[in-house]
Amino acid sequence: MTQQATPDRTLPLPGDTLVGLYRTMALIRAFEERVHELFTEGELPGFLHLCSGQEAVAAGVIAQLERADMITSTHRNHGHALAKGVDPRAMMIELYGRAGGSNSGKGGSMHLADPAVGHLASGGIVGASAPLALGPAQAAKLAGTGAVAVAFFGDGGAQQGTVLEAMNLAAVWKLPVVFVCENNLFGQATTVDYASAAAPYARAEGFGLPAERVDGQDVVAVYEAAGRAVERARAGDGPSYLECLTYSYHGAWEGEPKRSYRRPEVESDFRRRDPLRLLDDVLTAALPDWLDIKDRVDDEAAEQVDGAVEAGRAAPYPDPSTVLTGVYADPNVVIDRDGLAVR
């Protein structure tokens, strides 16, 4: 790693954009590391899949989106939700299983979403995000809004037939959608080299989709590649595919029994190219007041997460009777615990 002494080199992107990308990544990192601590200490319940190490993908792609652009996400979704603007307090209350959270205590970690900020869905079914994203893309095309949709999935999801169906249908209907494969090298403990007969992005070319593989640790590379894909979608040129090579520091899930399947040399290589560190290097070299800005941004992220944790701890537990609410959206249908409509 080389640092330039004088802040005179040309920035790869406008300074505000770079600081914004750092801010998003810092919030995600602070959130995930706190969730890791709280889970390890036994304070948080749940089946948690953290994205520390993968921040550049969520931050870089979603920085290219407007609020009206919809995303669909995976079980490893905290970063996407934070980047898209889901309230961290509401998210943390949900993780605590308390009342007033983002999903009313009905979703938890794997189902965080908020359609009001353009986050349609996430969930525990690997690959399901891809077909769902076609809908808002189809709607945007029919209504001529210029909006786009982004489907996030992993290298594991890339092996699901439903993702391939979705790529074909998106191409047939020429939809404004971007398929983003977060290739973190493992589907649980199974390596992508074993599970995928070809590189995920190489399959996209077979459907006629422009496809790129980028360094998912480098938020500038992700941002620029996502920009090209989003621009094609907005221009009416149809779907694209972006594969981002990255790494999950906390493995597949919190509390997984052992990490022996992860080779230390691979992990240290990714940690050496930590996405926050790489961007920090760029900004250190380029912005004379970066250290001050960085301190402020890091403090703000810590404060936001502190506030979220306080909100989570302070929120009341949900009323057990609310388990029956929300099965149907139809206000005319009230069901009892046997699933029978109450007249």
Next chain:
Amino acid sequence: MKTLSFADAINEALRLEMTRDPRVLVTGEDVSGGATIPGFERADAWGGVFGVTRGLVAEFGRDRVIDTPISESAFIGAAIGAAAAGYRTVTELQFLDFMGVCLDQIINQAAKLRYARGDRAPGVPIVIRAMIGAGSRAGSTQSQSHYSSVAHFPGLKVVVPATPADAKGLMIAAIRDEDPVLFLENKALYETKGPVPDGDEPVPIGRARVAREGGDVTIVTIARMLSVAEKAAKELSERGIEAEIIDVRTVAPLDLTTILESVERTGRLVVVDEDTPRCSVASDIVALVSSRAFDRLTAAPRMVTPPHTPVPFAPVLEDAYIPSPEQVVEAVLATAGQEVAA
């Protein structure tokens, strides 16, 4: 009031709702029928295998009546996603048997998105049309009536119309509903004609209909089994037994109230169902009535269903597979301690 076939009644409901609400879309395999052929929409577009969506593409255009590849998971997922952006898609699965290839989108995404995203989340207003029913010599994978397997999942509504009037009214209700509705069409009913009201009044989802009044026995029917029970009721009437027939119309959520009200008067229950008997809507109705109206029952409830086997092909085997009026008569007489030969 006019006379329409079951298929044309559905077509009229789709046409009325597409006219009323520009956000209503129709998607599926061959719903237009020839979307890649220029000019075909005005000439001879199929409108689905049995012509249920015929004419819609000519009237509403290719942007709203959209053929799909044979990729059920992708296009049902798209319908769910489009609902989040304000559209209401009526998507066609063709045969309910095909749900195996897209079950995740139906039972995990459509059914649960509203609940898992919390109480402030919008619903998932989509309609999934699919055919059910044996009798067309199609064998085991295009003939099933396995609505029990979807009625099992919280969050789904499952409607099973038996008459052209209900087919129209329930389709209107399904399109306007804020929740995912499986709209199941027994293909043996498509040519059945019956009176259909003018206008666009919905038939409420979740309400059974008393199709025939009688005080001696309650016969509950699902979809096409209504006509089987009606034939049985005529013969029973000649034997001095007046059957009350309740057409459930919706299997999820089930209108148990109407069934219980009838059983409390008749004391006898026979459920006629074309689905296989184990873990079924029919067995569920028998269990619910037995546990909630045990004291009012004067005989053990009976089910008339196919055998618990796949649907066979050979015409002789398939005809014997489908519940018959004779089997219904026999079951009703058994609840009265009588035999057919008597």
